[in-house]
Amino acid sequence: MLKRSMVLLLVLILTTSLVAACTTGNTEGNVKPSNGNDPAEELQVPEKAEVTFSTIFSDEEFEEIIGSYVKKKFPNYTINHISNRGLSLEQLVATQTKFDIYFARAAAFLNAYEPMKMTFDMTELAEKHGINLDSFAPGFIESATFDGKLYGLPIFNDSLVLYYNRDLFDKFAVPYPRDGMTWEETLELAHQFDRNENGTQYMGLWISPKHYFRMNSLSQGFVDPETNKVTVDNDNWKRILNIFAELSRDSGVREMARVNFPSHDHFRGKNSVTAMYVFLTEWIAVSRDQMPLNWDMVSMPVFKDLPGKGTQPYANYAGITSISENKDAAMEILKYLTSEEYQMEVSKKGKISPLKSQKVKDVAFENHPDQDKNFGAVYVNENAPMRQLHPLEDHIVDLMNDKVNELVTGKKDINTILREVQEMGQQVIDQEMVKSK
Structure with a gap:
């Protein structure tokens, strides 16, 4: 009797073990149960x-x-x-x-x-x-x-960095830029290139307007999300636009801009006429073949009163x-x-x-083919605080971008441009708000 009871007990234990093994396995074939380490036990x-x-x-x-x-x-x-x-x-x-x-x-x-x-x-x-x-x-x-x-x-x-063409710096015997430069120092360096030689107009610096507007170091937005009012007619936007006014103060640069407005093409390629260009770091990974053959980079220039403050x-x-x-x-x-x-x-x-x-x-850039570049420039500046976003702000960015042409070519001054963007932009925002209702 005792022996029979032991056998029955053994069978019961084995059966229980098999059931447990089956229920803890994958019951559907495509779901893993929680292992107990996940923040939520129900994670599958x-x-x-x-x-x-x-x-x-x-x-x-x-x-x-x-x-x-x-x-x-x-x-x-x-x-x-x-x-x-x-x-x-x-x-x-x-x-x-x-x-x-x-x-x-x-x-x-x-x-x-x-x-x-x-x-x-x-x-x-x-x-x-x-x-x-x-x-x-x-x-x-x-x-x-x-x-x-x-x-x-x-x-x-x-982020944005300052790319530069070593060949142009060597051609005109100008010292290379360095990490941590202010806008004032960078513009002073840039003006050493503003010249016309044998019919070719050179310029020291260009900045991708839309990218810098969106990523500006002063964290300035375009439209207040609470009031839907355009917010560009202020002193901080004057500081931002003043950079574009300063980089084009040379009469030869302004005349060149009237004929062929500055763009990527003025910097990249073998016929580069722009010594420095502020643009996205994505170029490092995907567009090396479009840059000057002898390129390098330093950190994006900063405002003097905001050392180390980069882009949003x-x-x-x-x-x-x-x-x-x-x-x-x-x-x-x-x-x-x-x-x-x-x-x-x-x-x-x-x-x-x-x-x-x-x-x-x-390990950044360890496998990049151009190991002679100053890749550390990418991490010199810290992020600026993010601006207040608005779903219609691209309309204002486009207006600002268009108005840069008038600023760089000397047609209008900063105050006029900001006032016009404020007024024209508000009309656009108001119209779009009515459409969305």
Whole structure:
């Protein structure tokens, strides 16, 4: 009797063990249960999923800097890509195309994706998947948060640096620029190039207007989001426009601008006539062949009273769409793309990381082919605070950009330009506000 009872007990133990083993295994074949280390015990990450990206990159660029890494990290995921260069957001929405992750600048959350009802508050999902928002440098998360809703995570950042053509500096025996220069010092250096030699007009400095306006170091916005009033007719915008007035004070430069307004083409290529150019750091990674053969860079000039204060964040954010049916899988991908593991790899190639991580900064540009460049210039300045964004601010940016032509060519002064932008811009904003009602 005792022996029979022992046998029955043994069978009961074995049966219980088998049931436990089955219930703790993968019951559906595509979901991993929580391992107890996740911030939310209910977290279940699909082992297999189809995730579609919509980005600003070409298919080739996407594969090189994102797709190949994600596919290696998540071999069971099917990764698709839609390039915005071929299909606009409006076309995607009109055709009811499903996509899970999109890339955009912070302003696009308000002026593009929110009006299309494509944004999704990622706050709870980020917490659920253990995203450490404190790992990002100051300003990045704040720039993607609207009314307490987190619309995106920063993947890459672009800042502004001062590129220069060593050959032109050598030609005219002018000392190279250095990190940490003020605008006053930079303009004084630039004016040494303002000359006409054998019919060729040279200029010392040009700045990409739209980019500097959006990223300006004084954190000046364009439209007050509370009142919908244009906010450019003030002393800080006068300081910003004064840089453009000063860099074109030479009569030869003004005359050249009337015939052929300064642009990328004046700096890049073998026929460069501009010694220095303030532009995005993305050039380092993707446009080396368009720059002068003998180029280098230093940190973007700063205002004298704001030493070390660079530009506002200008990140490429990744957001999860409201229509995504694979939000957990998408967030796991974003968790990887914002990890030190991934950021270190693309940092080596020349992508600027939004992370605080010193490890990521220490390996920056390690695999870049031009090891003679001053890559440290990228991290000399700290981010300026983000301006107040407004969904209609691009109308004012466009007006400001158009008016720079009149300033640089000497047709109008700064006060007149700002007054006109204020007045004309307000009319546009008022009209757009009426349309949106």
